[in-house]
Amino acid sequence: MASFTNQATLSYNGRQVNSNVVTGEISSSLTMTKTPVGAIYSPGDIITYVVSLVNSGSSAVTSQTLTDDLGGYEIGGGQTVYPLAYTADSIQYYVNGVLQPAPTVTPGPPLTVTGISVPAGGNALLIYEASVTAAAPLTVGSQITNTATLVGAGRADPLTAQAVVTVSDGPMLSIVKSLSPAVVGENGQLTYTFLIQNTGNQPAGADAMIAISDLFNPILSNLIATLNGQPLALTTDYSYNQATGQFNTVPGRITVPAAVYAQDTATGNWTVTPGEAVLVVTGTV
Numbered sequence: 001m002a003s004f005t006n007q008a009t010l011s012y013n014g015r016q017v018n019s020n021v022v023t024g025e026i027s028s029s030l031t032m033t034k035t036p037v038g039a040i041y042s043p044g045d046i047i048t049y050v051v052s053l054v055n056s057g058s059s060a061v062t063s064q065t066l067t068d069d070l071g072g073y074e075i076g077g078g079q080t081v082y083p084l085a086y087t088a089d090s091i092q093y094y095v096n097g098v099l100q101p102a103p104t105v106t107p108g109p110p111l112t113v114t115g116i117s118v119p120a121g122g123n124a125l126l127i128y129e130a131s132v133t134a135a136a137p138l139t140v141g142s143q144i145t146n147t148a149t150l151v152g153a154g155r156a157d158p159l160t161a162q163a164v165v166t167v168s169d170g171p172m173l174s175i176v177k178s179l180s181p182a183v184v185g186e187n188g189q190l191t192y193t194f195l196i197q198n199t200g201n202q203p204a205g206a207d208a209m210i211a212i213s214d215l216f217n218p219i220l221s222n223l224i225a226t227l228n229g230q231p232l233a234l235t236t237d238y239s240y241n242q243a244t245g246q247f248n249t250v251p252g253r254i255t256v257p258a259a260v261y262a263q264d265t266a267t268g269n270w271t272v273t274p275g276e277a278v279l280v281v282t283g284t285v
Contacts, residue, residue, distance in 0.1 A: 006022050007021045007022070029055055029057025029058075029061070030053060030118060030150075032053050032148070032160075036163045036164075037050065039165055041144065041166070042132070044131070046130070046131050046132075047131075047165060049128055049129070049146075051125070051127075052124075053118045053124040053150070054122075055120060055122055057120060057121075058121070059120050059154075060119050062152070062154075063153045064117065065112065066116060066126065066150050067110050067111065067148070068112075068113075068130075068147070068148045069109070069146055069147050069148075069149075070084040070085065070086065070109045070110055071136075071145060072109060079268065081135040081268030082135055083132065083137065084136070084144060085109070085131050086109075086128065086130055087129035087130060090128045091113065091128040093125070095117070095118070096123060096124075103115040103126075111128075113126060116152075130146075134269035134270055135268045136167075137167065138167055138270055139201055140201045141169070142166070143165065143166050144164070145162055146162070147162045148161050148162075171198045171202055173197065174197050174199070175195065175197075176195045176197075177192060177194050177214075178192070178193045179192060188284070189283070189284055189285075190218075190283060192216075192280070192282075193279070194281075195276065196254065197275070198256040198257065198258060198274055198276070199274045203275065204256040204275075207252070208252075209251040210252065210254040210255065210256070211252075212248070212254065213248045214247045216246075218245070219242070220283025220285065221242065222283055223283045225238055225279065225280065225281045225282075227279050232249075232253070236250070237253050247281065254277055256276065258275050259272050259273060259274050
């Protein structure tokens with residue numbers, strides 16, 4: 001709401017007298033909200049945003065421009081980095097529920113959308129996507145707050161609306177299996193290496209109940225297993241069926257530390273050093 005003040009001056013016989021100051025407000029008939037579809041983000045995610053415009057007035061609101069700061073924030077030296085990037089051609093523009101030709105979009109950052117109108121007593125929706133960039137913070141509790149601002153003819157003040165998404169907290173695991181040697185002779189020794197990586201911001205502890213199962217073919221005998229270089233014990237740490245080749249670790253025996261994050265002070269990009277656990281299983285073919 002825009003406020004205004006006004007004062008009158010009375011002149012007579014070469015004198016001037018000022019009136020009291022009156023204060024009023026200009027109420028806007030247009031309201032704006034911004035909502036993310038989903039409140040959690042992870043590296044590389046695509047987030048959908050919905051900007052809703054409602055016109056309660058008796059006149060159409062035309063020629064409006066929306067700017068989205070894409071969550072920009074400053075790092076050292078006053079440089080602004082952007083944790084979000086507009087997804088090309090993703091915008092959809094609805095007026096009273098009817099899809100309209102796409103407005104003009106300048107990807108930025110910041111993102112700018114021009115040519116928005118809202119009919120009297122009606123509404124408009126802007127729906128668009130933004131991808132999570134390398135500048136998005138990843139540490140526990142991190143958030144991306146981005147602000148949309150609407151300006152245009154016929155309105156005294158800009159409208160603003162914010163949307164907040166929070167980083168996904170918890171482990172994010174992946175596994176890679178390798179074989180050595182690739183060619184082995186009869187009665188030769190074969191080694192399987194399982195690399196478990198955690199790119200998440202929290203460790204995967206015993207409560208995560210991590211377990212690895214594998215059906216070895218060919219079946220291995222004289223099995224030796226180690227975790228991070230430490231020997232594992234049959235039954236206590238893993239099970240192995242010599243007849244079928246089925247290998248299973250005991251759930252919760254494997255744990256993986258959280259990733260380590262560091263932000264480049266020049267680019268604002270975050271690098272991820274995964275936490276790791278290495279399981280090695282060796283046997284005779």
